Amino acid sequence: MNTPNNRRKRQSMEKIEKVFLDLLQAKDISQISVSDICKRARLNRTTFYANYTDIYGLADSIRDRLEAGLGDLYQEEINSGFNSNNYLKLFRHIKDNQIFYRTYFKLGYDNNYKILTYDTELAKKHFQNRFIEYHMEFFKSGLTKIIKMWLENGCQETPEDMFEIIKSEYQGR
Numbered sequence: 001m002n003t004p005n006n007r008r009k010r011q012s013m014e015k016i017e018k019v020f021l022d023l024l025q026a027k028d029i030s031q032i033s034v035s036d037i038c039k040r041a042r043l044n045r046t047t048f049y050a051n052y053t054d055i056y057g058l059a060d061s062i063r064d065r066l067e068a069g070l071g072d073l074y075q076e077e078i079n080s081g082f083n084s085n086n087y088l089k090l091f092r093h094i095k096d097n098q099i100f101y102r103t104y105f106k107l108g109y110d111n112n113y114k115i116l117t118y119d120t121e122l123a124k125k126h127f128q129n130r131f132i133e134y135h136m137e138f139f140k141s142g143l144t145k146i147i148k149m150w151l152e153n154g155c156q157e158t159p160e161d162m163f164e165i166i167k168s169e170y171q172g173r
Helices: 007-024 034-041 045-051 055-073 075-080 087-096 098-106 120-126 132-152 159-169
Strands: none
Touching: 007 034, 007 045, 007 055, 007 098, 034 045, 034 055, 055 075, 055 087, 055 098, 087 098, 087 132, 087 159, 098 132, 132 159
């Protein structure tokens, strides 16, 4: 019986995603074909198309899973309406999922800032409700660049070190 989440289907999807992520480390997405993935994963093209519409659908699926996992980290805060500004959780998640984040940035998904949230209410208080959009952009761009640098350097610093860097930059806010 072919149930939506059976073990064989999950294993096939994991193989496809692993091969795709490996290929993305050396190639641009436009240089990767479904045939390349299927050959390396030792799966039929029909298996690929049973799970994904195309290469971009596969990339979107990986992005969605990463963003959902990140949302789970802060779900309690989201539900309570409390922002702890605890980026240590974020840095730990990045360190544990480096290949996904490298892929996320390589595919340009960071342009939508879905992995970063900004507390506009808190910003309005700190900046007297002036130029909030500029402050948001500055914060998000700076944090994104720091994360990208950290990943490019192989996450040599600890998540705690990275959190201290962020805290020192935004001290008193």
